[in-house]
Amino acid sequence: MTASAESLYGADDLTHLEGLEAVRKRPGMYIGSTDSRGINHLFAEVVDNSTDEGVAGHATKIVVTLHADGSVQVDDDGRGIPTGVHAKSGLSGVELVLTRLHAGGKFGGSGYKTSGGLHGVGASAVNALSHRYDVTVRRDGKVHQMSFSHGKPGVFEGPGPKAKFTPRSGLQVTGKMKRGERTGTSTRYWYDARYFENGAALDTEGVRNKLRNTAFLVPGVTYVLRTAVDDAISEETFHYPDGLRDMVEFLSPDNEKPVSGTLLITGEGTYRENAADENGVMQSKVERRAEVEVALRWGTGYERTVECFTNTIRNVHGGTHKRGFDRAVVKSVNEAVSKTRGLLKPKEDPPTIEDVLEGMTAVIHVRLPEPQFTSQTKDELSTAGITKVIQGVVERHIKAWTEDRRTKTEAKTVLQKIVDASRVRLTQKQQKDAARRKTALEGAAMPPKLVDCRSTGVSRAELFLVEGDSALGSARMARVSEYQALLPLRGKILNVQKASLGDTLKNAEIASIVQVLGAGTGRTFDLPAMRYGRVILMADADVDGSHIRTLLITLFAKYMRPVIEDGRLYAAMPPLHKVVTKGRNPETIFTFTQREMESTVKRLEAAGKQIVTPVPRFKGLGEMDADELWETTMNPATRSVRRITLDDAEAAEAALELLMGEKVEPRRNWLVESSHRVDQEAIDA
Known part of the structure; x- marks a missing residue:
């Protein structure tokens, strides 16, 4: 940077955004976007505050009014925002939560056990982006009122956002509560379109869906939507006493019949996470308790609908609770399938998550203190510990459902x-891959010794490089011809670390491997x-077999390295x-190993069992039936294989050159220096 450039950049060029000014400067950071979704997010922030009162058991009715002038009003019969003076700030509770970021009753844990709004940004962000924001609080027998313009407290001298505004701090008492009148909070705001894109507007259908979904999740609260239409008010009421059961019924496609009844899964569990205490000091492994509620059913169709919520907030992109649910249903379903006679044929692959979810309608709702989200818009839950909690709850319930004699028939269906x-998916995939394989192999003559698999998915197909023709006979009878191919190798292939590329490609065994894989070399x-x-x-589990494996690994590392880097090369055991x-x-x-065999014999004999002696030892793969x-x-499902990895390419190159290269002296020196590392008892002699 030149001196002149440095002189142009000084302390006066730094900007410090105070209070709600940051929200107005960068609204997308706080509400997700500046299109219609952002405007609907403003509404969600306000109604979620009222919903938190309902979840806590203090509100029974929430009324939303969409006025003809574009304003939005939310009324609840909860406890009302605290009106007392906050000792530290000197502001009333109402002014504090509506003019300060990260202020509210959801940080210390005493205000709400669980809450959707945890950043303390929601209502204050709405206030910052509104021409006018009016709040009325009915509490302690009094009616309190306060207004704001773009987050600044004051007084409007008339109705609407265009009335003359005079800045003034302080909450005003405007009257007494009527006899029998319930406490609560009433909010009305006029958002400022200047902070949003042209054409952005509140989506009434989005508001309706939000209220309906929340009514499903909080069955103890009634939601009312009032909309101004042609000087009249239309009214819709959302109240669902059966909660998630009603939601699954609503979300299920109309054109499909249910295969099962609606399963309602409830439970709770604990998890631990690092969290800050009230002084901001990080505490390790704080125990949390989470409540889980899931409803699901399967239908005859193919559509899948899985909706996820955290503390009544919809998580469009799912998150850790969805991950735990997926793991649970796959594991529990596959365990039930394996235990049920006649469902899976021998050697048939178990179903995947795609198969399990086909035709399923499910709602996942978790309640937990201080959830973590990937963004302020709360589209995705990121609290790690909830995965195991929901997995355990769902697994236990589905297992009980599949084993209970009252529901066993339904579960089997x-x-x-x-x-x-699963079978349909695999068949369709095989048909697609068959066309792909046919196109790739047209005009290419495969080695006659290749025992190829039938047309199947490339990702599922396995090629076994088999040591010797004797092992090939047993492997041919043992394999699943649908996806397992065999290529026998006669003797030891060329050491490619010593040979030139020309000599390598002339080797018949190596040429067969390259031709069968069909992806080239180098x-x-x-x-x-x-x-x-x-x-x-x-290869065999002896010294010769180890040598053959080493030669093959050297071939792949030098001329077909992407196979190793992609984790697709394995050694059978x-x-x-x-x-x-x-x-x-x-x-x-x-x-x-010899040691494992001896310890196994001792363990069985100690248990009083007799062993067939001498213990048979396989000299090669061909001796197995x-x-x-x-x-x-x-x-x-039962084999053990070792994945060949290449974590450090430079170290791997050095090792290959040392052990397999042309120079004999470095290899001899290394063998002598490393001789102390040899376990004499492990030598296969």
Whole structure:
């Protein structure tokens, strides 16, 4: 920066926005946007304050009036905003919450157990962006009134926002409450269109939906919408005593029949999170208690509707409670499917979240103190601990529903629908991928030794690089031909770390691997063109097998590295031993090391069981029969595989060069220096 440029930028160029001025300068930061959604958000902030009174049990009726002059009025019969003088600021409670950001009764925990508005910004932001903001509080037997213009307190000398305004601080007592009149707060505001985009306006249908949704969530409160139409007032009432059950009924498509009744799931749980105390000091692992309420049902259609709410606030983008719900329904449904005879065929994939949600209508509502959102508009809940809370509550209820004899038949009908949805999804995906694979392979002759899988999804397809023809026989019988392909390798492939590119591509085994994968090599390797979602190296569990795996990993690391970087290269882990017990109910346990086998035998003998001796040891994959190979090495549900990773490319390159490169002396020196690390008992001799 030049001296002249420095002299042009000084302390006077810094801007300090005080009070509500920041809201007027950057309204989108506080209300999400400056289009019609922002205007509707103003309304939501005001009505949510009244709703908090209803949730706390202090309000039973909330009336919203949309006046002909564009103003919005919200009346409730709650306790009324506190009118006393706040000791620290010297302002009345009303002026404090409407003119100061981050002020209100929702920080200390004594005002509200749970609340939708937690930032203390809502009402003051509405005030800042309004030509006129009138508030009337009925409390302590008196009627208190106060007005504001763009957040500044004062007095209007007539009706409407164009009346003469005189700035003046202080809450005024304008009368006494009538006999039998309930306490409460009445708010009326005229938003200033200058802070919003041209054409932006309050969406009446959005207001209606907001009131209807909140009435479902707070069944103890009646909401009334009054709208001025041609010098008359039309009135709609929203009151739903059955709460979320009524909401699911309302949201369910009219053209589909229910497959199940509406499940109402309620419960609570605790979680811990870091939080600041009343002095602003961060406390670790503060215990919170959350209440969960979920209603759901399945219909015959294909549409899915899942609405999420936190403390009555709609979370358009879901969040951590939706994540916990998804995990719970998938896990509990799949457990029920696996326990129900005749639903899933052998080797058939379990349903996914897409299958479970098909035809489902659900409402998720959580109540928790001090929730965290991704933004002021509260579109997405980010409180981490709520995920496990809702997951536990939903899992327990669905498990009980599927096992209860009174609902077991209904549950089985739903499970069958979900399994059918899974099969349809997979069939459609297979048809699409079949066309893709056919296009990719037209004119390309595959090696005759390839045992390919049938047309199926690329992401699901697996290619096993199998050591030897003997293992191929068992693997051919064990595999699922729908998505598991086999390519046998004869002997050890070329060490590509020592060989040139020309010699590498001349090698028949390597050429077969490259051709079958169909994505090229080196810099031109095209990962999306690869024909299989996973490549699994399946070699014997001996020294030769380890050498073959090492050579193959070296090949992928040097010429097809994206396969490793994308996490799609795996090494199978076949067992070394088969421990079998004698008796009526023989038990079979596969072990992977000599030490594991010996400890397993000791444990079983200590339990009083007899072992078939000598313990069989597999010298190679070819010694296993098809069932053993499937169960231990090829079945995605029971097998163990190691993902080959490349966390540090530079270190990996150095290791490959040291262990597999042309220079013998560095490798010999490393072996000698590292000899102390060898576990003599683990040597497979």
